[in-house]
Amino acid sequence: MARVSPADQALPSTLELIQGWRWFAYLPAEAHRWLAEHMSFARIPKGHLVYASGDRATNIYAIVDGAFRIYLTLPRGDEITLEEVRGGWFPHMVPNEKPTYIGNCICLDDARVAVVPVRAMTELAQRWPTYYRGLYHEFIDRLEVIFGRIELLSVHNLNVRLAVYLLRIAHLRGERDAGGSIWVPAHDSQTEIAARVGGTRQRINSILNAWSRTGLIERRKEGTRILDVKRLTTEAKKSGFELERYLAAWQGGWRGKK
Numbered sequence: 366m367a368r369v370s371p372a373d374q375a376l377p378s379t380l381e382l383i384q385g386w387r388w389f390a391y392l393p394a395e396a397h398r399w400l401a402e403h404m405s406f407a408r409i410p411k412g413h414l415v416y417a418s419g420d421r422a423t424n425i426y427a428i429v430d431g432a433f434r435i436y437l438t439l440p441r442g443d444e445i446t447l448e449e450v451r452g453g454w455f456p457h458m459v460p461n462e463k464p465t466y467i468g469n470c471i472c473l474d475d476a477r478v479a480v481v482p483v484r485a486m487t488e489l490a491q492r493w494p495t496y497y498r499g500l501y502h503e504f505i506d507r508l509e510v511i512f513g514r515i516e517l518l519s520v521h522n523l524n525v526r527l528a529v530y531l532l533r534i535a536h537l538r539g540e541r542d543a544g545g546s547i548w549v550p551a552h553d554s555q556t557e558i559a560a561r562v563g564g565t566r567q568r569i570n571s572i573l574n575a576w577s578r579t580g581l582i583e584r585r586k587e588g589t590r591i592l593d594v595k596r597l598t599t600e601a602k603k604s605g606f607e608l609e610r611y612l613a614a615w616q617g618g619w620r621g622k623k
Contacts, residue, residue, distance in 0.1 A: 367408040379404045382427040382479050386454050387503035391495040399492070403485040408477055415470040422464040424480050427454045431476020432538060434552065435468045443556055449473070449537050457500075473538075473552065509614035513607075518563045521604045526562040527572055528601035529608060531582070535591055536612045550588040 379401035383389050389397060406429070409415060415426070415433065426433075432451045436444045447468050448455075456466060464483060490496045517526055531549070539547040559566045573589075576582045581597055583590040591597055601608050 366413070367410075368405065379479060382429075382454075386427070387506065388454060388496065388499040390502070391498040392489075392493050396489065396493040396496075400481065400485070400489055404479045404481050406477060407480050408475070409472045411472055411475050413472045415472060416466045417469050418466060420466050422456075422466050422483050424482055425454060425456070425486055427479040427481070428452055429477040429479065431478070432473040433470055433476065434473050435470050437468050443560065444554075445557060445560055446553065451537060506614070509610065513611040513614065517606060517611075521606055523562065523564045523568060524572060525601055525604050525606060526564070527558075527569065528597050529606060529611070530558065530562050531589065531591060532594075532597060532601055532608065533612055535594075539591070545594065547591040547594060548588060549591065551586070 380397055382404075383397045383400055389400070392400075404427075409431065416422075418437065428450060432449060433455065434446055435448045435450065435456060436446045438444055456468075456470065517529060521529075534553075535547045535549050538552075539549045541547050553561070555566045555569055559569045562569070573582065573584060576597075577584050581591075581593050581600075583592055598608065
């Protein structure tokens with residue numbers, strides 16, 4: 366992990382990163398300044414494994430630019446994404462004597478991050494216990510995602526679930542062109558997509574092929590282009606799912622610029 370000089374262009378101030386995140390909303394200015402003094406900046410290259418599940422937790426990260434995927438590896442080798450992080454802080458940590466990371470974390474794009482040692486976060490919580498109030502409220506914010514996923518998987522059909530998945534991935538990492546279509550680079554295998562939306566790989570492939578034939582999407586090896594965003598949005602809302610509310614909740618506690 367390469368360290369970044371504080372003089373690097375376009376780096377935000379450490380206080381901007383702290384004040385833009387829900388975790389630290391109830392801390393006094395003194396605590397923000399203290400935490401800023403314990404931060405450093407680093408570059409992480411695309412494809413770098415930041416940590417593996419079960420590793421001793423050493424750092425907390427604030428994203429300046431770039432993206433990260435936190436995922437589990439199943440016994441048979443399949444991967445299930447828990448979260449994609451763009452903007453804000455990760456991972457969630459409960460300060461205790463020997464904290465460990467839950468899930469693996471890999472860098473999706475060349476990234477710059479601010480780094481805070483876990484020991485500094487532990488000391489912060491001991492000095493200013495109102496830190497836990499911010500953690501609690503950020504967790505409450507995330508319940509929108511949790512309940513939304515429960516509703517999506519238990520109430521709505523597979524076409525709706527897949528449409529919501531595509532729009533959420535477009536919301537997280539899509540690139541909109543001048544014509545209004547959205548290009549979504551491929552990160553997830555069909556096996557993972559099937560696991561995340563509660564369907565079989567064969568059924569997912571069948572739906573995607575049907576949408577390709579009707580001009581809704583264009584499938585390529587390196588990703589998917591959503592050609593008709595309006596029609597895909599209609600598909601996602603067909604059975605009454607509150608799409609906009611669900612997508613907004615995935616941004617979590619970040620209140621700064623996306």
